């Protein structure tokens with residue numbers, strides 16, 4: 187039973203320290219609020235839950251600022267209307283979704299304002315204030331002015347209408363069951379609270395693989411139910427998006443083509459847009475996977491991606507909607523004997539020639555790496571490559587290739603590396619985090635999206651510790667400059683306790699977990715050594731002689747894929763010069779990506795002096811030791827966390843240890859048998 191995990195990082199646990207509680211109570215007992223938009227109401231309801239939970243007092247919410255101490259919650263407009271003055275500079279600095287939290291002392295009054303230009307800003311400010319209180323931050327003299335770095339902060343659900351979730355590891359869908367949309371709006375509302383608390387402002391509620399039944403979500407029989415979900419999310423400042431089927435005019439319309447140049451097709455989508463907006467006036471737009479992994483698209487009609495995306499975008503223009511078009515396009519039927527085609531090159535080859543051809547309400551959504559969410563990949567060269575096109579970064583919070591929420595694998599450290607990666611697009615310092623927010627190239631849109639990790643399990647994410655990935659994702663979208671340590675500490679304090687031993691222990695576990703996972707799975711940038719289809723567990727040749735374009739090229743002498751211009755597939759040239767040279771050259775290529783870019787002999791020496799083969803053995807033995815150690819660390823805080831959570835995590839960690847051993851032995855045995863080279867330390871290899 188992991189019920190106490192249901193509220194995730196919004197636990198608002200009662201303060202044990204009564205002095206501290208007293209200090210906050212001064213302000214928190216009285217809330218001054220004057221507005222009644224649904225978003226402000228959400229903020230007020232949250233304040234009520236939070237203060238009641240933490241301080242044990244039901245705050246009095248009134249339209250008055252007469253008390254000596256209170257918290258004002260409302261828009262700038264209201265703030266001014268009630269004659270609370272605010273610095274003009276601050277006022278100008280607050281953007282559309284930004285907020286200001288400020289302590290004010292005047293004469294006989296001592297109060298805190300939480301304000302924003304819009305009610306959404308007020309909502310974000312309120313969640314932020316509650317976070318400050320939960321983490322015991324001093325409010326006396328506080329001033330926080332924050333604006334989100336990324337305009338679009340979106341979660342993608344790969345949920346199907348039968349209730350299954352593609353790559354979902356936390357139960358069934360919270361949106362659908364048995365080909366119907368759920369009536370459990372309470373759960374959706376709680377999800378909205380979680381998402382809004384970390385600043386998420388968009389959600390695509392169905393799988394990008396839009397099958398027969400899901401194609402109908404944009405029909406009149408389903409739209410009223412989609413609208414009910416959208417209504418709930420709207421109260422939390424979240425716009426609803428739908429994944430659509432490019433062939434919808436044929437499948438649910440009465441046309442015999444979906445050609446984007448066909449006049450009837452254009453009219454069909456325009457009417458469809460009008461219909462959708464009649465149910466959901468603030469509908470976000472369409473998310474589209476086209477001409478990818480057997481999904482239909484413009485290629486059928488000899489049109490390109492820009493033709494396809496623009497046609498849909500035109501239909502959405504009148505309503506301010508957007509088309510998010512995915513760049514995950516490659517040949518998934520490649521003959522394994524074809525050594526020239528390199529899947530890593532595909533997205534860039536498809537989309538770079540189209541740079542500048544998309545309408546300005548089209549956004550290209552690009553996976554972080556050129557392959558597919560492996561444990562380690564270089565950053566996609568489309569970031570910093572595309573300059574005249576809106577882009578958003580796509581991350582995967584659900585742990586498809588990173589332990590499927592059975593293993594602990596905290597992804598914030600990986601995402602930080604991605605966001606900090608310098609593309610050199612406009613000279614040094616052109617980090618991905620700057621590129622994707624759209625500012626450097628004056629793009630209209632930008633942001634970050636991720637495939638979510640939530641299902642109908644009581645604790646939302648299957649493995650309770652995996653809640654940290656969702657939390658960290660949202661926080662990074664809002665502010666990619668937050669350090670991984672800051673985000674991690676915050677999450678632990680909100681979820682468990684502010685006790686130093688708890689924070690230090692769990693933080694260490696989380697921050698090391700990605701590297702640990704990498705150690706006992708795939709070394710040096712080699713991916714795909716997994717079982718086909720479900721992608722769980724070791725299988726070195728699982729994808730080696732197949733059609734998906736995913737190889738490691740191990741033979742008896744060496745391993746790795748040569749992607750150099752000199753001898754290989756030429757992938758390195760898709761990067762700007764500085765990175766192209768770094769990857770091209772064996773000496774300067776970062777070692778953790780060595781086998782992604784180069785094919786080297788097993789006896790090649792790494793900088794540590796270890797050979798590749800010895801490195802494989804060493805990391806795999808070490809990874810298992812580290813996994814064992816994770817459990818020891820967790821045991822050390824047994825008395826300090828709720829028993830049910832303690833037990834749940836122990837069980838997962840035990841499973842992880844066993845499975846790490848499986849990985850170690852399969853990988854080591856494979857390479858030992860392939861090479862005949864013994865482990866220098868003579869450990870057991872089969």
Ligand code: GCW
Nearest residue numbers: 344352353394395475514558
């Ligand atoms: O990683 C692959 C997944 C597919 C997924 C696809 C995509 C939704 O294995 O399950 O399909 O990527 O991103 O479109």
